[in-house]
Amino acid sequence: MENLKLAIQKSGRLYQGSVELLEKCGLSFEKSNNKLKASVGNFPIEFFFLRDDDIPKYVAKGVADIGIVGENELVEKNVETSLIKKLGFSKCRLSIAIPKSENYTDLNYLQNKKIATSYPVLLKKFLDEKEIKAEIHTISGSVEIAPSIGLADAICDLVSSGSTLLHNGLKEVEPIFYSEAVLVANNLLNAEKKAILDKLLFRIEAVQKAKNTKYILLNAPNSAIGKISEILPGLSSPTIMPLANKDWSSIHAVVEENDFWDLIENLKEAGAKDILVSPVEKMIV
Numbered sequence: 330m331e332n333l334k335l336a337i338q339k340s341g342r343l344y345q346g347s348v349e350l351l352e353k354c355g356l357s358f359e360k361s362n363n364k365l366k367a368s369v370g371n372f373p374i375e376f377f378f379l380r381d382d383d384i385p386k387y388v389a390k391g392v393a394d395i396g397i398v399g400e401n402e403l404v405e406k407n408v409e410t411s412l413i414k415k416l417g418f419s420k421c422r423l424s425i426a427i428p429k430s431e432n433y434t435d436l437n438y439l440q441n442k443k444i445a446t447s448y449p450v451l452l453k454k455f456l457d458e459k460e461i462k463a464e465i466h467t468i469s470g471s472v473e474i475a476p477s478i479g480l481a482d483a484i485c486d487l488v489s490s491g492s493t494l495l496h497n498g499l500k501e502v503e504p505i506f507y508s509e510a511v512l513v514a515n516n517l518l519n520a521e522k523k524a525i526l527d528k529l530l531f532r533i534e535a536v537q538k539a540k541n542t543k544y545i546l547l548n549a550p551n552s553a554i555g556k557i558s559e560i561l562p563g564l565s566s567p568t569i570m571p572l573a574n575k576d577w578s579s580i581h582a583v584v585e586e587n588d589f590w591d592l593i594e595n596l597k598e599a600g601a602k603d604i605l606v607s608p609v610e611k612m613i614v
């Protein structure tokens with residue numbers, strides 16, 4: 330059977346999230362420091378460890394069949410691939426920033442300014458759409474120091490916490506692209522490889538669905554079951570089991586974590602006791 334070749338970042342901000350996700354999908358591998366490849370014992374997949382900049386190109390050419398890369402890098406490289414799935418980690422935004430002391434009014438501030446960036450394609454697209462004429466100065470690293478050394482008036486760089494901008498006396502004025510890690514695939518996968526990708530996607534979806542959900546168990550007097558069942562959103566109707574004390578029951582359900590604390594309060598008010606909450610590892614619905 331053919332292996333599906335999966336490219337992930339060798340080291341850096343995408344590495345940990347990629348490995349965590351793949352391990353939760355049951356794919357673990359041995360990595361020695363300078364190895365370019367690793368295979369997985371129990372799944373027809375082979376890992377390639379690459380620089381993130383190279384992943385879009387290698388997937389487009391079929392050197393790798395699929396890859397995990399930042400959407401910023403994928404769009405910037407502008408090669409023919411298919412974006413299969415957003416993965417929800419390594420989130421950041423590509424933003425324009427200017428010296429803190431400058432008075433920013435609106436986008437027109439950027440007219441005829443010099444902007445340093447490692448993302449000329451994304452920046453040009455944004456400026457063209459907004460009909461701003463600015464000079465794009467492409468540099469490959471340390472973009473944030475460009476204004477202080479007189480290389481540019483503004484920068485366009487990735488931001489997550491914002492502390493790099495702060496340390497360099499800059500302020501964020503226009504976010505132009507929101508990014509996260511994505512799963513990308515070659516456009517011409519054969520049927521066998523597509524089938525392996527589908528299996529992997531099935532696992533990724535089970536892991537993603539489980540991420541925001543909790544399994545909740547509680548005890549309640551039988552008189553409160555009706556009210557509690559209405560409150561519990563559940564995947565399907567909650568499981569209700571009798572307890573040794575015949576006036577009481579145990580209720581189990583799967584809930585979304587977003588509205589979790591509100592839910593607990595409502596359940597307590599409705600008469601729930603002994604509430605236990607545990608994480609859900611995989612969810613297949």
Ligand code: PRT
Nearest residue numbers: 341342380381382399419420421487488489490491492493
């Ligand atoms: O060696 P290789 O080429 O593989 O890695 P790299 O150094 O080019 O990339 P790496 O590991 O830094 O980033 C890989 C991907 O992570 C990016 O393409 C983004 O999709 C994503 N990502 C998420 C980030 C950030 N957050 C991020 N904060 N990439 C870079 N940064 C940098 C940013 O450039 C700036 O220098 O972090 C700084 C800003 O961070 P804050 O927290 O101070 O705002």
Ligand code: ZN
Nearest residue numbers: 380381382383
């Ligand atoms: Zn890189």
